[in-house]
Amino acid sequence: MFIVFVGPPGVGKGTQCRLLAQKLDLLHLSTGEVLRQAIQDENELGKKAAQYIDDGRLVPDDIMVKLIDEQAIGRKHGCLLDGFPRTLVQAEALDQLLRKRQQELLIVVQLLADREEVLSRLSARARIESRSDDSPATIERRLEIFDRQTAPIVEFYRNCGLLAEINGIGKPEEVHVRVLDRVREAIDLAGKR
Template identity: 35%
Template structure:
């Protein structure tokens, strides 16, 4: 299917078929990976694979694999790379769309395992997009983030918004997730930088790595990502 996409900041209309790129989308917590993944999925008909969502869905299914994953996570352990790769391989096998990997890989070992898995499926990672964001902006963004207990919608509120603010979507109660407190955010950033730098270096050496300025509006960030994808052969 051929369709046209126009954005106010782009000078030309971009005509594409379903884009067969396989993207690793990187970025610190709050960088907007989820927002950009949703846009890319809709516009380019890509398959968005968020490892967090995949694991939660497997656990919720009540399958034997889901119970195994729940047992690992409930003990405070990380899902082993081999198990994570086998789950991802099953999903990739089931689609002929281009892929957005969101939240994976987090280590060089995972990046190498992902490359090997894609080769087995006669595919490859075509682009690695890093959404860069200053730490001060990360803390500010996440501190303003609230989730609805009823519908699960994630929203950003003004710093002086009352604690009793209601979800504009369904009227449910908004709350701050435990991981979104300033203290937890700073710890998550420390872990992120420790884990991500080697992965960043790994992909820079592959020639597929590009950085996007995340300190812009979501629309501007998306336009920059589109420009990158237009150059992919």
């Protein structure tokens, strides 16, 4: 079972994936963590990705697809994909990779929050974690990129009947209840196919 989480930076995808991974005993694969690990390992893909991340730009589709294919696709029990796909090209590549391995996407969870909430969360995270991709200029650039490049996948997954829009505002436990309800509905529906 593969579950995708989409939403702007700071909406809580990572938090919700961690909670759901514990509940369903699935691997949580955060593309941010995968990228940071590749950069730390100083492998070829990591070095290329670092240049984009430092500028607040999305890592090119071909690099992301290779990293995800290496880490997630082919896992017998699936995983939670946090931050992938971010573009229509990546969404289509994920679909092809899953089909090739006779696996399928169960649900796409879109966490929703207004821009002010997201900016507040990212600013707080930057103070606590000192992440280079959470500087004020980079935050604004990441949100602009999300609006422009990631939004089309929402329509793609809506048209596929996989999209579940969930309010991401509230305490993490409250949001988790909403997420878990929708995921359980998707599991029930998949069992009836």
